[in-house]
Amino acid sequence: MFSKGFAAHLCVLVLGHCTNAMPTKRHLDAVNNRPIIGILTQEVMDDVMKPFGKTYIPDSYVKYIESAGSRVVPIRLTLTTTEYEKIFKSINGLLLIGGSADLETSDFARVTRVFYRLALQANDEGDHFPIWGTCMGLQLLTALAAGECLLTKTPAENIALPLNLTANVPSSRMFQGFPSELMNALSKEPLTGNFHHFGITTKTFAENEKLRNFYTILSTNVAENGARFVSTMEGKRYPFYGVQWHPEVNRFQWKPNLNYPHSSNAVRVSSLLAEFFVNEGRRSFHSYATPEEEASSLIYNYVPVNTQNFTGYEQIYFF
Numbered sequence: 001m002f003s004k005g006f007a008a009h010l011c012v013l014v015l016g017h018c019t020n021a022m023p024t025k026r027h028l029d030a031v032n033n034r035p036i037i038g039i040l041t042q043e044v045m046d047d048v049m050k051p052f053g054k055t056y057i058p059d060s061y062v063k064y065i066e067s068a069g070s071r072v073v074p075i076r077l078t079l080t081t082t083e084y085e086k087i088f089k090s091i092n093g094l095l096l097i098g099g100s101a102d103l104e105t106s107d108f109a110r111v112t113r114v115f116y117r118l119a120l121q122a123n124d125e126g127d128h129f130p131i132w133g134t135c136m137g138l139q140l141l142t143a144l145a146a147g148e149c150l151l152t153k154t155p156a157e158n159i160a161l162p163l164n165l166t167a168n169v170p171s172s173r174m175f176q177g178f179p180s181e182l183m184n185a186l187s188k189e190p191l192t193g194n195f196h197h198f199g200i201t202t203k204t205f206a207e208n209e210k211l212r213n214f215y216t217i218l219s220t221n222v223a224e225n226g227a228r229f230v231s232t233m234e235g236k237r238y239p240f241y242g243v244q245w246h247p248e249v250n251r252f253q254w255k256p257n258l259n260y261p262h263s264s265n266a267v268r269v270s271s272l273l274a275e276f277f278v279n280e281g282r283r284s285f286h287s288y289a290t291p292e293e294e295a296s297s298l299i300y301n302y303v304p305v306n307t308q309n310f311t312g313y314e315q316i317y318f319f
């Protein structure tokens, strides 16, 4: 679906007892300053990557989350639903990365559906659980909200673009903490890196009632074929967020032949969005049952591989 290489708690409860209980009034004001975000791995498709593992996470996404003050837990695609339920109760948010996978039949889609169902239920019960989808992650979020895959061709391959911000931005959650001069830059300077062939057109979005009722469009862009696509969106009722572009590349990917925005404003956009999402995670009080379980789950148990010579990424974690 994308070109090679992209395709692109703690318990602040005073007693120190870590529960996954329903939120109490205390939770409404309390903040979890030791958040842990889960990142779903992707299946390895590229032959050059196959010797290293069956699934992977580019290090840029890990650094992106860590940069905002969160730890990372990689989530494999081979576990049982019961095991995913346990992980869900242990982490404070989920990041769906870009890549290439079938939005209906892949393991990536299957595992995302498990977390998605749990997140809907948790949020309905007042147990805040954010999900962020980047590129294919956004596409998957739209498929889950609509109950069907709604992708059409919206090629924007290796091009940095300014966002065409919608009138919904001033009342959005995502951009609330952005200074006005940065919003101005975001709408005029090419600060968002695009690496996709497919997407959700604004026409598809407008025609799909489920999608329209679920998400608010915060920005659009025009693809190489003239199609206008949804480039940024946020959930109306749920803390679910999607970007068709790649905020992590602004700070953590460096291939000279790729249009990664590295300007000072591009870096600020990337930093503020990472901070926004991790702050959403700080509102979640899920936690691992024991410190040992937490320690053995964290990304620190893995060492990324230098993949500069054979992928679009500098470093990749393989599992």
Ligand SMILES: *[C@@H]1O[C@H](CO)[C@@H](O)[C@H](O)[C@H]1NC(C)=O
Pocket (backbone or CB within 6 Å): 164, 220
């Ligand atoms: C931005 O999007 C609106 C529709 O939402 C459109 O009318 C306008 O022409 C677009 N602006 C640019 C610069 O593409």
Ligand SMILES: *[C@@H]1O[C@H](CO)[C@@H](O)[C@H](O)[C@H]1NC(C)=O
Pocket (backbone or CB within 6 Å): 306, 309
């Ligand atoms: C990358 O390629 C260069 C030039 O071919 C080589 O010298 C270097 O050892 C390679 N690095 C890795 C990590 O494979």
